[in-house]
Amino acid sequence: MQKPSILFTGIFGAFAISVGAMVLIPHTQLASLQPQVTWDEGANSPSDIYPHERSATGREVYVAEGCFYCHSQQVRDPQYGPDTERGWGSRRTVARDYIYEDVPLLGSQRLGPDFANFGWTAKVAQKDGSEKTVSMWRNEHEDDSKKPAARNERWIYQHLYNPRTLFSDSKCPSYRYLFETKEIGEKPSPNAVAHNAKFQIVPTHEAERLAQYLLSLDRSHELKEAPTAIKPKEAKK
Numbered sequence: 643m644q645k646p647s648i649l650f651t652g653i654f655g656a657f658a659i660s661v662g663a664m665v666l667i668p669h670t671q672l673a674s675l676q677p678q679v680t681w682d683e684g685a686n687s688p689s690d691i692y693p694h695e696r697s698a699t700g701r702e703v704y705v706a707e708g709c710f711y712c713h714s715q716q717v718r719d720p721q722y723g724p725d726t727e728r729g730w731g732s733r734r735t736v737a738r739d740y741i742y743e744d745v746p747l748l749g750s751q752r753l754g755p756d757f758a759n760f761g762w763t764a765k766v767a768q769k770d771g772s773e774k775t776v777s778m779w780r781n782e783h784e785d786d787s788k789k790p791a792a793r794n795e796r797w798i799y800q801h802l803y804n805p806r807t808l809f810s811d812s813k814c815p816s817y818r819y820l821f822e823t824k825e826i827g828e829k830p831s832p833n834a835v836a837h838n839a840k841f842q843i844v845p846t847h848e849a850e851r852l853a854q855y856l857l858s859l860d861r862s863h864e865l866k867e868a869p870t871a872i873k874p875k876e877a878k879k
């Protein structure tokens with residue numbers, strides 16, 4: 643009878659250690675995590691800082707289309723990789739960034755760029771003393787032939803409809819079924835990706851929500867456990 647009890651103790655022990663290490667210890671470390679709201683930056687509520695509520699339906703489209711299979715949403719600490727150098731974020735991402743997300747879309751591999759901060763913008767002082775809001779994500783060098791003039795909604799629609807028109811060797815799938823052909827009213831819609839004299843190809847409601855979701859992704863606010871590694875003025879121009 644001694645052997646079965648050793649076996650039972652072993653199985654139970656392995657189970658108890660796993661639950662302790664993977665459930666209980668993380669729970670004690672993270673369960674009491676609170677959102678950090680920097681009131682002095684003009685934020686009125688957590689949703690001003692955390693992107694969770696800005697485009698919930700767009701997030702559903704992002705999940706349904708499986709964008710997270712190739713695009714992660716996590717920025718590594720500068721000492722573990724060049725993510726901040728690539729312009730993917732101003733700092734590493736931490737647990738507090740995902741506090742409102744039921745299932746954080748961290749992703750497990752990167753075939754395309756990380757999207758944790760796709761909609762990151764910053765106010766940058768101009769020579770004449772005024773301030774201009776500029777897109778900071780992937781802030782490529784001005785001379786980079788592949789740098790888009792702006793990563794706005796219209797550019798996202800073009801990329802979504804056929805990435806190969808923008809990057810000839812793009813491995814990003816095209817999502818043509820998120821577009822529909824409509825008759826042109828007075829003039830083509832500014833969001834149309836193609837048109838002839840009578841018809842235009844315009845984004846569906848899903849594509850619009852998806853673009854808004856991408857542009858809502860901004861986790862550049864400073865957190866006490868993750869200080870800003872790249873300030874706008876230091877970022878690559």
Ligand code: HEC
Binds near residue numbers: 707710813
């Ligand atoms: C099979 C892998 C894969 C999937 C799935 C995928 N992408 Fe991509 N994506 C890529 C790769 C690789 C690139 C880099 C090449 C490029 O920019 O076209 C990219 C680039 C992009 C870019 C341009 C980024 C830039 O440089 O500005 C956007 C926007 C984008 N993807 C959106 C999406 C969206 C939205 C989805 C889901 C509807 C999606 N991708 C699904 C692989 C993928």
